[in-house]
Every structure is written in C-alpha cells, then in structure tokens.
Ligand SMILES: Cc1cc2nc3c(=O)[nH]c(=O)nc-3n(C[C@H](O)[C@H](O)[C@H](O)COP(=O)(O)OP(=O)(O)OC[C@H]3O[C@@H](n4cnc5c(N)ncnc54)[C@H](O)[C@@H]3O)c2cc1C
Ligand code: FES
C-alpha cells in the first residue's frame with residue numbers, strides 16, 4: 001500500500017506554509033500527524049501533488065492558559081494534551097476525550113488541529129469543541145480570521161476552512177463545572193458508534209447551564225441547544241435527564257454503516273447521552 | 285517527483301539516504317537499512333507490528349513518511365537487545381511465554397519499552413491500556429501482560445540495587 005507520488009515541503013513558519021498553499025492551489029494539502037491523511041493516501045482515496053508538513057512550525061505547538069482563556073496550538077498532539085497538567089486542571093474533559101481516541105501510537109502523532117480540520121464525522125475533537133463553544137483561528141493569504149466551532153462543520157469532510165487556510169489554534173473559555181466524554185465503540189481504538197460531550201454548571205442544587213454535543217451521529221458533529229434547555233433549571237433528576245436525552249436524539253440523523261443500523265445507533269446514543277449527563281452532574 | 289535527502293539516527297547510528305517522499309518509514313527501515321525486526325502486519329495503522337520509537341515516542345512506522353522522520357532518532361527492536369545480550373523485556377517475554385509465532389513481538393517489545401520509560405511501575409490495567417495499539421493473534425495477551433509486568437519489576441529491582 002504505497003501512496004501516489006507527491007512533493008514534500010516542510011516550511012518553518014506560518015507565512016511560508018500559507019504561501020505554499022496559495023501558490024500550489026488545490027493540489028496541495030497540509031500534513032499534521034498524518035494519521036487520517038496517510039491512510040487515505042495509501043488507499044489512494046486522496047490524490048495529492050504536494051504535502052505541506054507543519055511539524056517545524058513552533059508557533060503551532062504552544063498551549064497557553066491565561067485565567068479561564070485557553071489557547072491550544074493546532075500541532076499539539078493528543079498525547080501532549082493528555083499529559084498537560086494545566087489543561088487537566090482547567091479543562092479536564094479534553095484529557096478524558098483524548099484518552100478515548102485511537103491508541104497510544106496514534107495519539108503520539110495525531111494532533112488536535114488535524115482531528116478538528118479533518119471533517120470526518122467520526123473524529124472526537126469536533127464534538128468536544130461544540131460542547132466547549134470553542135473558536136478556531138485560521139490563517140490565510142488575507143490574514144487571520146476566527147470561526148466558531150459551531151459554525152465550522154458543513155457536511156462530512158466539508159468545513160468552512162478554505163483550501164489555502166491553515167488552522168493555527170483553538171480557543172475557548174474554561175468554565176468550572178461537571179464534565180464527561182462518553183464513547184461507545186466496538187473495540188478499544190475504534191471510532192465512536194456514538195459519543196457525547198457534556199458540560200454542566202451547578203448552582204443551589206440546580207443546573208445553572210449545560211452544553212451537550214454528539215459525535216458520529218450525523219454527517220457533522222451536533223450541538224443540541226434543546227437538550228441543554230431541557231436540563232437547565234432542573235435538579236438533573238431522572239425526568240430531566242430523560243427529557244434532555246430525548247431532545248438530543250431529536251437533533252441527530254445517524255446513518256446505517258458497519259457500526260450498525262439506524263435504530264441501534266439511536267438506542268446507543270440514548271444510553272451514551274444519559275450516562276454522560278449523569279456523570280457530568282456527579283462531578284459538578 | 286524529486287527525491288529528498290533523509291538523515292536518520294537509527295539505533296544510535298547515523299544513516300543518510302535519498303528517498304521518494306512517499307516512501308514509508310517501515311519500508312526504509314526494512315528494505316534500505318535491512319532492519320527487518322519491525323514487521324508489516326496490516327499496513328493500515330491498526331496492528332502495531334511496525335512500531336518503532338521516533339524521538340522518544342512510539343509510532344506506527346507504516347503511517348509515517350520517511351520524509352517526516354527526516355532528522356529523527358529512531359530505535360527499533362534491533363537497538364534494544366541482541367541474541368547474546370537480550371533486553372530485560374526480551375528475556376521476560378521468553379520466560380513468560382509472551383510470544384508464540386513471534387510476529388507481533390518486535391512491535392510489542394518496542395512499545396512496552398516506551399511504556400515502561402513513561403510509567404516504570406504500571407498496574408495490569410495500565411499495561412493493557414498502554415498496549416492497546418498492538419494486536420496479537422496467538423497469545424490472547426495474558427502472557428504478554430505478564431511478561432511486561434515481570435520486566436517492570438526486574439528493571440525496578442535492578443535500579444534499587446544500584447542505588
Ligand atoms: C487506527 C486509528 C484509529 C483512530 N481512531 C480515532 C478515534 O477513535 N477518534 C478520532 O477522533 N480519531 C481517530 N483516528 C484519527 C486520528 O486521531 C488522527 O490523528 C486525526 O484524525 C487527524 O490528525 P492528524 O494530526 O493525524 O492529521 P492529518 O492526518 O495530518 O490531517 C487530517 C486532515 O486535516 C488537514 N489538516 C491537518 N492539520 C491541519 C491544519 N492545522 N490546518 C488545516 N488543515 C489541517 C489535513 O490536510 C488533512 O486533510 C484514528 C486513526 C487511526 C489510524
Ligand atoms: S503494519 Fe503498521 S500498524 Fe499494522
């Protein structure tokens with residue numbers, strides 16, 4: 001399984017990388033950890049003339065936590081996310097989710113930026129980014145711009161990113177509260193049959209706010225406003241959780257594939273959402 | 285397509301070669317450098333038989349272009365021990381029946397080596413989780429886990445004795 005031939009570029013900074021993408025047009029692709037892209041190239045499902053490897057760009061590798069403002073560079077690997085003490089403190093859901101992605105070797109190479117930019121509905125970070133209400137920073141020929149995670153995904157493998165733009169970082173505001181990333185998979189290392197990211201805030205024994213998102217249950221990640229509304233103001237008891245789960249299920253549109261028929265996926269989704277809410281609440 | 289100059293340090297030895305950008309690290313190691321310890325099992329990033337260390341991280345060398353590895357330090361199973369001087373992990377796999385056909389073993393041991401570097405005193409569960417990227421068709425994993433735990437105790441005992 002050898003990919004088709006291509007030219008390899010390893011720019012040292014963002015400007016040169018954007019310059020290459022602009023000059024080479026849609027024949028060029030960014031290479032981050034390569035753990036989604038290289039398998040596709042081996043299967044010859046992606047024909048690429050030029051690969052622009054971002055590994056030498058130091059500016060894409062930093063993590064900054066300034067109070068509740070968190071910024072994570074696109075080239076931070078999943079392994080680095082898991083090991084980062086500051087992140088474990090301010091946004092522990094990142095670690096919980098990253099530990100459920102693939103296996104140690106894949107996590108050593110796979111980056112947060114690649115996971116987000118890829119656009120595969122099976123990727124776990126996009127759903128998590130919906131829950132966190134993250135903002136994506138993109139650099140292109142016309143400079144920088146910001147896109148809300150909740151507005152980034154258009155369809156499977158289709159995002160708001162232009163071909164000559166690089167995702168440089170993700171930003172979000174860490175909010176204290178309960179969290180859970182629950183994922184059902186066929187075996188360890190697999191993509192989700194269904195997964196849910198839940199964040200909740202507690203005040204006076206009641207749900208002050210909630211954010212609920214789902215992975216691999218539609219052709220994009222799904223953030224459910226209705227599910228959060230159903231939970232907010234309640235005591236997060238059985239009735240409220242049931243209502244929130246029903247609301248979340250109304251927002252998804254799973255398709256049949258080798259992970260099961262639609263009915264099964266909806267069943268699994270219901271269980272995963274319920275568990276995620278309960279676990280998040282128990283930590284709030 | 286133009287070839288590129290790739291410099292690697294493999295098992296402590298400097299290597300230089302011209303490679304097509306699309307050449308995978310596993311092919312460079314096996315076919316150009318004759319290091320046939322790392323195996324090709326699935327070629328689809330799943331089985332871990334091709335696992336090597338790259339700059340202190342366990343990677344599946346079937347999913348890394350040699351061009352990406354340019355400048356890197358690589359350790360393969362050949363760099364861990366020799367038939368006359370087995371690495372503690374190799375000895376433990378031998379003693380505890382951590383292998384049957386042996387196909388997965390180079391990947392298992394290179395991965396286990398990194399795991400123990402990062403977590404010298406793992407629980408059984410941590411070993412299982414840390415080895416999740418390596419598949420074995422023969423052993424049922426039980427003895428692989430046993431071998432790694434045995435190697436960990438041995439390495440720790442040796443460290444204590446040295447202190
Ligand atoms: C066996 C296996 C199991 C896996 N299981 C899971 C799983 O359970 N959950 C999960 O989420 N993922 C899983 N993955 C995918 C893995 O997490 C990938 O590493 C990740 O999806 C992509 O990150 P990458 O850094 O490897 O990106 P690459 O493969 O290098 O890139 C992916 C795509 O994003 C683009 N891209 C990358 N970085 C940028 C950037 N900064 N700006 C613009 N575009 C960019 C590339 O051009 C490419 O199109 C699995 C992979 C394997 C091989
Ligand atoms: S050959 Fe590389 S993971 Fe199987």
Ligand code: FES
Pocket residue numbers: 382383384385386387388389419420421422423
């Ligand atoms: S010993 Fe045969 S595959 Fe593991």
